[in-house]
Amino acid sequence: MSISSCIAIRADVDIISARQRGRDLGVELGFPKTDLALIATAISELARNILTYAGEGEIEVAVEEAGGRRGLIIIARDHGPGIADISLALQDGYSTSRSLGIGLPGVRRLMDEFEVTSDPGSGTVVRAMKWH
Amino acid sequence: MSVNGRGATAPKLNSAELNSLREFWDVYETQFAEIGAEIAQDAAAHPELATFVGAGDGDEVAESRERIAQAINDGDWADYLADMVAAGSRYAESGLSFSAWFATGRSLRSKLVPLLIDALSEEPERLAEAVRGVSIFIDLVILAVGDSFIDAKERIITEQQDVLRGLSTPVLELRPGLLLVPLIGFIDSERALLLTGNLLEAIAAKRARAIVLDITGVPAVDSAVANHLMQTVQATQLMGAHTLVSGLSPENAQTLVRLGLDLARLNTVGTLADGVVSASSILKAAEARAAEYESSLA
Amino acid sequence: MAIPILKQGSTLIVSLQAEPTDAEFVALQRELTERVTQTRAKGVVVDVTSLDVLDSFATRTLREIAQTVTLCGARAAIVGVQPEVAFAMAQLGLSLEGTLTALDLEDGLALLHALPQVTSVT
Numbered sequence: 012m013s014i015s016s017c018i019a020i021r022a023d024v025d026i027i028s029a030r031q032r033g034r035d036l037g038v039e040l041g042f043p044k045t046d047l048a049l050i051a052t053a054i055s056e057l058a059r060n061i062l063t064y065a066g067e068g069e070i071e072v073a074v075e076e077a078g079g080r081r082g083l084i085i086i087a088r089d090h091g092p093g094i095a096d097i098s099l100a101l102q103d104g105y106s107t108s109r110s111l112g113i114g115l116p117g118v119r120r121l122m123d124e125f126e127v128t129s130d131p132g133s134g135t136v137v138r139a140m141k142w143h
Numbered sequence: 144m145s146v147n148g149r150g151a152t153a154p155k156l157n158s159a160e161l162n163s164l165r166e167f168w169d170v171y172e173t174q175f176a177e178i179g180a181e182i183a184q185d186a187a188a189h190p191e192l193a194t195f196v197g198a199g200d201g202d203e204v205a206e207s208r209e210r211i212a213q214a215i216n217d218g219d220w221a222d223y224l225a226d227m228v229a230a231g232s233r234y235a236e237s238g239l240s241f242s243a244w245f246a247t248g249r250s251l252r253s254k255l256v257p258l259l260i261d262a263l264s265e266e267p268e269r270l271a272e273a274v275r276g277v278s279i280f281i282d283l284v285i286l287a288v289g290d291s292f293i294d295a296k297e298r299i300i301t302e303q304q305d306v307l308r309g310l311s312t313p314v315l316e317l318r319p320g321l322l323l324v325p326l327i328g329f330i331d332s333e334r335a336l337l338l339t340g341n342l343l344e345a346i347a348a349k350r351a352r353a354i355v356l357d358i359t360g361v362p363a364v365d366s367a368v369a370n371h372l373m374q375t376v377q378a379t380q381l382m383g384a385h386t387l388v389s390g391l392s393p394e395n396a397q398t399l400v401r402l403g404l405d406l407a408r409l410n411t412v413g414t415l416a417d418g419v420v421s422a423s424s425i426l427k428a429a430e431a432r433a434a435e436y437e438s439s440l441a
Numbered sequence: 442m443a444i445p446i447l448k449q450g451s452t453l454i455v456s457l458q459a460e461p462t463d464a465e466f467v468a469l470q471r472e473l474t475e476r477v478t479q480t481r482a483k484g485v486v487v488d489v490t491s492l493d494v495l496d497s498f499a500t501r502t503l504r505e506i507a508q509t510v511t512l513c514g515a516r517a518a519i520v521g522v523q524p525e526v527a528f529a530m531a532q533l534g535l536s537l538e539g540t541l542t543a544l545d546l547e548d549g550l551a552l553l554h555a556l557p558q559v560t561s562v563t
Contacts, residue, residue, distance in 0.1 A: 023463035030494060031460075045340060048493060048525035052533065055496035117497075117533040339531055343524035350544060378531035381522045383543035383552075429548070436551035 015073030020089075026058040029070040036072050037083055040143055049121045050083060050141055056118050057087035057137055065091020065134065075140060082123070082142040090134035094127070153220040160279055161215075166269055167276025168215045170262045171255060175208045178254050185250050191243040215280075224287050231291025235299065244288065248281050312338045314345040317419065320426050322351045325415070327360035335371035339378050346382045352429045353422035354379055357415045359390030366402045373408050385425050386410060389418030444469050446476055452484035452553060453477065454546070458491050466502045473506060477513045484553035485510045488546050490521030500535040507540040516556050518542065520549035 016036065018029040030051040037047045054070060061068035068089030075082045115137070119125040124140035156164070171178070186192035210223040234244050255277045263270035312334065315323045322345055324338070345351060356372065358364060376386040387410045391399075400406060412418045444465060447454045453476055455469065473485060487503060489495065495503070507517040518541040522530075530536070543549035 027460050027462060034493065045525045045528055048523075048529040049532070051494045052496050052529040055494055055498075056533070059496070059498060120532045121529065336532070340524075340528050343527050346544070347524045352544065352548075374531055374534075377536050377538070378527050381527040381530060381537055381542055382524065383520065383522075383548060429551075432551045432555040433548070436554045439554060 015071055017069055017071045019067070019069050020058050020061045021067045023062065026055055026062070029058045029072075030054040033070075033072045033083070033085060036074065037141075040074060040081055040083055042083070042141070042143060046141060046143075050085070053118050053121045053139055053141075054085055054087075057085065057139070060115075060137075061087060061089045061091070065089035068134075080142050082140050085122075085137075085139045087137040087139075088134065093131040093133055093135055094129040153218075153224070154283055156279070160275075163272045163276035164215045164279055165276070166263075166273040167255075167259065167280060168211065170259050170273060172208065172212065174258055175211075176204050178251070178258070179204055179207075181254055182247060182250055186247060189243065189246065191239060192247065194237075227284055227287035228291040231288040231293075232295040234288070235292045235295030241289075241292065244292070245285070248285050252277060252281055312341055314341055316345075316349050316351070317355075318423075318426070320350060320352050320429070321419075321422050322346070322349065322354045323357065323415075323419070324354065325357045325360060329363060330358075330361055330368045330371055332367075332371060335368075335375060339375045342375065342386075343378060343382060346379060346384050352384050353425040354384055354386040355412075355415065355418035355422045356386055356388045357390045357418060358388060359415060361390075364391060364395040364399070366399060366404055369399050369404050369409060376408070376410055385422070387412045387418045387421055389413065389415045443472070446472065448480060448482070449550070451480075451482055452486060452550060453480070453482045454486045454488065454550075456488040456491070456546075460492060460494065461499075463498055466499065470502060470506050470509065474509050474513060477510055477515050481514075483515050484550075484556075485515055485517040486546060486549040486553065487517065487519050488521045488549070489519060489526075490523065490545065492523070492526065495522065495526050495530055495535070497533070497535060500530065500537065504537060504540055507537075516541065516553055518549040518553055521545055 016032045018025060018032055020026065020029060033054040034047050034051045037050045042050065054072070058070055061070070066089075068087065068091070071084075071086040071088070073084050073086075075084045115125075115127060118137070118139060122139040123142050124138075126138045127135065128138075129135040207226070210226060214220040214223040256274060259270060259273045259277065263273055312324070312326065315325070317323045322342070324342060326338070328334075330338075342354065346354070356375065358372070361368065372388055376388065379386045389412050391406075391409070391411050396406065396411065412421050444455060444457065444461065447456075453473065455473065461469065476482065477485060485506070487506065489503075492499070503519050507519065510517040519537055520543045522537075522542065541549075541552060543552050
């Protein structure tokens with residue numbers, strides 16, 4: 012069974028909607044408040060990245076079940092310019108612009124599983140998972 | 144045969160092995176319930192096993208026999224191996240020792256061989272096959288149960304380690320508003336994270352304004368550890384608390400400085416006692432401020 | 442919706458209740474700067490007790506608010522960061538370094554009250 016929610020990210024107000032939805036789902040799954048804060052903050056940063064680098068995109072939050080455990084998955088998608096060098100982007104301290112967002116390494120630290128797929132020209136997909 | 148984490152895969156047996164198993168099973172099947180009852184009786188005398196090995200009721204015996212037949216005759220090991228894996232897990236979780244359950248295997252072997260001799264004494268070749276079959280069978284069972292047992296034990300140990308880690312980062316309230324955290328042992332990123340989380344919760348719960356993080360008991364203080372500690376110090380600052388790090392040896396301090404670390408961001412003080420003195424004055428200053436502010440409102 | 446700014450003595454108090462949007466944060470920054478100048482306030486306390494998240498934008502803006510307020514001749518304190526919020530910030534490497542912080546509103550007011558009076562830069 013999978014409950015999923017998809018939030019369009021087009022303006023800064025959407026950042027709050029996305030993280031609220033993520034938090035609500037986290038509460039349903041019974042995450043402790045520390046994890047809820049991590050999840051909400053991760054969504055916030057991913058949504059910001061979408062706005063900053065692609066202008067628009069979407070954030071999906073859903074329940075995942077595997078091996079008897081339940082987790083919350085966040086999928087951030089955009090059709091922006093993409094990341095030319097993912098390994099570079101994942102290095103701590105790297106940032107292409109002085110603008111908002113703390114970069115992918117930070118989000119990775121917040122979550123249990125983290126995966127970035129990106130091709131210049133076809134957009135970026137970030138998948139991040141937090142297990143209960 | 145290969146056995147992996149959560150289950151066991153069916154054994155790959157050649158025709159000779161399969162034949163041995165069938166010879167063995169042909170005889171064993173006829174005495175299955177009886178042997179089971181004998182094993183249960185033996186187990187009842189063993190202090191550890193008494194609760195685990197029972198004769199089982201008629202249905203359980205029939206089901207067990209059915210599953211072995213399914214495995215040996217039809218080559219479908221799924222159900223039987225699943226039972227063995229479940230048993231291994233159960234034994235581990237209830238604290239049964241390896242030697243105890245291993246003894247049941249020995250017990251089974253000791254009962255089966257005479258049984259086979261009785262049944263096949265006139266046919267030495269079939270007897271030889273069947274005895275080999277006993278070995279093959281018992282090895283399969285021990286492997287399946289054993290692997291599952293070990294997996295479960297490892298899971299339990301990891302869980303216990305987590306609990307221990309939680310216990311090993313105690314946050315002590317020396318006086319209202321002053322927390323002491325005596326760190327002992329190696330600090331890795333996971334432990335540092337746990338420490339930070341606990342400390343922040345404690346600051347909120349105890350309304351703490353001054354913290355002494357004592358690292359006298361931390362054997363290896365390299366730049367990684369120093370960075371972890373700096374992050375912890377910074378995090379507590381977000382909640383308006385001052386954290387001092389005490390117990391950094393002069394040698395370690397020198398090394399860190401040489402590595403280019405800004406020790407000022409670690410708020411180092413000398414010994415634990417020095418730390419407590421400094422923290423106390425920080426606390427006093429805060430209390431004085433609060434009192435001053437209170438009176439100004441009056 | 443505008444975020445309410447209260448005045449207590451010579452200190453302005455902002456209690457953020459709901460999660461402010463980026464636009465609201467920016468508006469708050471502007472509003473606070475104006476009010477500090479208008480009222481000649483000596484202190485500003487921003488209370489984030491109700492916030493569940495302080496992300497990179499929020500953290501940056503709070504630091505900027507503190508800096509701007511200081512330029513206007515006052516001092517600012519951020520108070521009420523919740524433990525799980527501080528934890529997330531620590532993992533992300535976000536800090537309010539250079540900004541005064543306190544556990545709660547009471548402590549924040551006491552902290553600012555104890556600072557030597559800063560003369561306005563006009």
